[in-house]
Amino acid sequence: MQYFESIEHAALRGVYLAIGSFDGLHRGHRHLLEKMTQAAQEDGAPAVVLTFFPHPRVVLGQASAPSFRYLIPLEERLRLLREFPLDAVIVQPFTSAFSRIPAADFLSTLKSRLGLRSLWCGPNFSLGKGREGNVAYLTEKGAVQDFSLYVVPPLADAAGPIASNRIRQALSAGDVVQAAGLLGRRFAVSGTVVHGMGRGRSMGFPTANLDLWPELAVPGYGIYAGWVHLAGRRYAGATSIGVRPTFANGATHEATVETHLLDFDGDLYGATLQLEFVARLREEIRFPNADALRGQMMMDVAQTRRVLQEGK
Secondary structure (H helix, E strand, O other), X not given: OEEEOOHHHOOXXXXXXXXXXXXXXXXXXXXXXXXXXXXXXXXXXXEEEEEEEOOHHHHOOOOOOOOOOEOOOHHHHHHHHOOOOOXXXXXXXXXXXXXXXXXXXXXXXXXXXXOOOEEEEOOOOEEOHHHOEEHHHHHHHHHHHOOEEEEOOOOEEOOEEOOXXXXXXXXXXXOHHHHHHHHOOOOEEEEEEEOOOOHHHHOOOOOEEEEOOOOEOOOOOEEEEEEEEEOOEEEEEEEEEEOOHHHOOOOOOOOEEEEEEOOOOOOOOOOEEEEEEEEEEEOOOOOOOHHHHHHHHHHHHHHHHHHHHHHO
């Protein structure tokens, strides 16, 4: 699979193309890409994805921290795209200047740099300045500029179309099971282990504090059971996300993500961990003292074992 840092760096001919941010690369995205790549293979044509970073909503001021968080980093998006029989992926830097390109000019670039042959999208897709290039526009231009347009109905469940915003909402509510159902895989985050306050160790439950990309989505405050992936091995883990209210004493603390690896003994500082969330055990609460918290942590660990044993 070829990789290009922008459309201007690409030089392809006769491509089948899907365009989008593809944040999360969830089941809906996969549905579209599976249909596009299958059709490209049958036609003997190159299958290409054009994706954006940063997210257009951020650049256009339609989203901002903390309301918007990426479901996966760009590196993970590219890794997941490699699972498809794609010939090329183009990561176009999305800037204010790029957002002002008229739809006609954008299409001209796609024809000149990619030899656009077939464009695949959902019914609400649009491109170009002011979302001018909607489905009706693209249908008309396709007849003139000799490319076909395939509008793929969105994949949906009982609650409606599967979309990245639904996954963000589920995560915010701590519903990692619903998020997994929409993603088609369990939600996971990766980060580097950094030094914390050491309170977990002092209570007999050493935790690995993760330094995560600040723009990455994480589940809402609470305690979670999940799997911890480290150097090719998998460990059961109980993860806490929140501000550690038992030790706050009325002060405001920055939220942390810390996990206790069950049946592990070793130095984790500087290591890269991936946390795979399986279930939410409970909300984050303030305990009257450290002993009460320790007792609850013992129950959390026991429940984590049961949940992971049942769910494998």
